[in-house]
Amino acid sequence: MFRRLTRTQVVVDALVGAGWALVNALPTVVVPGGLGAALVALGMGAVIAVRRLSPPLVLALAWAVAILQVLTGVVPVPADLAILPMLFACAAYGSRRIRWTAFASTFVGAALVTAAVGFPGELALLSPSPVTGWGFHFPEAVFQIVPVVGVLYGFTATMFLLSWTAGILFRTWRQSRANRSLAVVAEREVVTEQERTRIARDMHDVVAHSLAVVVAQADGARYLRQKDSEAVDEALQTIASTARDALGDVRVLLAQLRHSQADGPQPTIGDLDRLVEQLRAAGLEVRREESGTPLPLATGQQLAVYRIAQESLTNALRHADTAQQVVLHLGWSPHGLDLVVTSALPAQPAAPGSGHGIAGMTERAALVGGRLTARTQDDQFVVHAWLPVQVGATA
Known part of the structure; x- marks a missing residue:
């Protein structure tokens, strides 16, 4: 019945509701017999305050205030505009039953507003007649205002329906965004x-x-x-x-190895020179740098270094400004290897992709105990991987 809201949302809704009640109730204080209007203003302020917290409660509260307004003879007042966000909230956040109940309420509510505005007391349908006594009769003035009443009903119902429809559209957009987010998460898991x-x-x-x-x-x-x-x-x-x-x-293997794969040699750090030459032949200007004292890496770590460098340089060939130089830097330290690939962003960046390559590089680094980041820095795209050196490993 109650939705989960953040503390900020609850506080904001409460303040807006209190403000709405205060602004609409203060003018009624100086008006004789304005108690009913003040009660309506307070009730509509409560409607504003709880509209997102509980659609069933706010729908019931709105009808209770409307009935109170009819019983006290209060004509429609500006505070009644709180019905619009109420209908929006019921359509956007309510259950199927609440949504369609709010939809039906738009027509009934429009009829109440029309009756209150278009049929003042002297035109009441139930009144004493000098000919027939007490009973139903239609004064001639009723027929004169029927066109006006029709326009008023149509305008009110349309305004209510627009608010309800806006809530439905917002609900659809929110569900579509949630579905897209789930699809992105599922796609990343597959990758x-x-x-x-x-x-x-x-x-x-x-x-x-x-x-x-x-x-x-x-x-x-x-x-x-x-x-x-x-x-x-x-x-x-x-x-x-x-x-x-x-x-x-x-330690970097998954739970189960695939035994059906054909045997074949795996690339190592020694194959980076050949990789760089291949990228240069493809039109990418690559400068390889190395600092520190090289340390022996396990075979799995060397494979991770090669694959990360391969994916980074391939991405640079596809998406970077190939007129600018790409730097492949290997920085050795006593505890590990920093692999950094820096490329220049194009003058007109392409639309962002799905990020499959980055997901794969991150997974490779994590499986050998390292980490990887890929981010835009100034006008460059930097891929930084750190891989630890295993004590006692042999190249």
């Missing part, structure tokens, strides 16, 4: 899942190779332990380093 699957496929070869090396070295050490102790030590060292790399790679 992330696809990227996870692709990462699992890439990592399959890495882990398979590492385990094969471990098995071969372990079998060789068994046969050499009686003949060549130095060879055994070397084999054990190879097993330890390879297993350490494999352990780091396994």
Whole structure:
């Protein structure tokens, strides 16, 4: 029955309702017999205050005030304009039953307003007649004002219906926006899942190779332990380093590897030069920079570096100003690697895309324990990835 509103919304609605009641009730204080009008003003202020909080309550409250107005003989006053936001709120936020009840109320309410304005007391349909006594009769003046009453009813009903229709349109727009947001979230989840699957496929070869090396070295050490102790030590060292790399790679795997993928070599940091040359041949001016002392990275981390650089440079080729230079910077520190790709924004930026590439790069960085940001800075687009160096990793 009550909707969840923010504290700001509740406070604003309460202040607006109080202001509405105050502005409309004050003039009635100086008018003799203005108590009924004051009560109507206060009631309509309450209608304004709770219109978004509870559509069923505000609809019932509006009808209660309307009945009070009829019983006290108060003609339509400016405070009655609160009916318009009430109808809007019922259509925009109310349930199906409340919406259609408010729709029906537009016609009944228009009839009440028309009766109050177009039929003053001397034209009442139920009055004593010198010929027939008490009963229903139609004075001749009634027929004279029927056209005016029709216009008044049509105008009032149209005004009420426009407010109700505006609420329906707002409701439709709000639902459409929510659906678009859900669609974007679902699309991102699909993209992330696809990227996870692709990462699992890439990592399959890495882990398979590492385990094969471990098995071969372990079998060789068994046969050499009686003949060549130095060879055994070397084999054990190879097993330890390879297993350490494999352990780091396994941590970035998804819950289940795809075993049906074909074997194939995976790119590493050493392939960045070839990647840069490919982009240069495609027409992108790339400058590669490197600072600090390079440290060994696990195979999975090297694959992440390559894929992030590949996606960033490809995006620069597609969307950046290719007349300007793109900078690929590798910054080494004792704790990790900072990969930064900086490109110039075009003079006329294209419409924003779905962001699939950024989602994929972010996922790759996260799966190896790092992080990635992509943002516009001044007139440049900067992709910054940080990947930690695993202690004991081998290149």
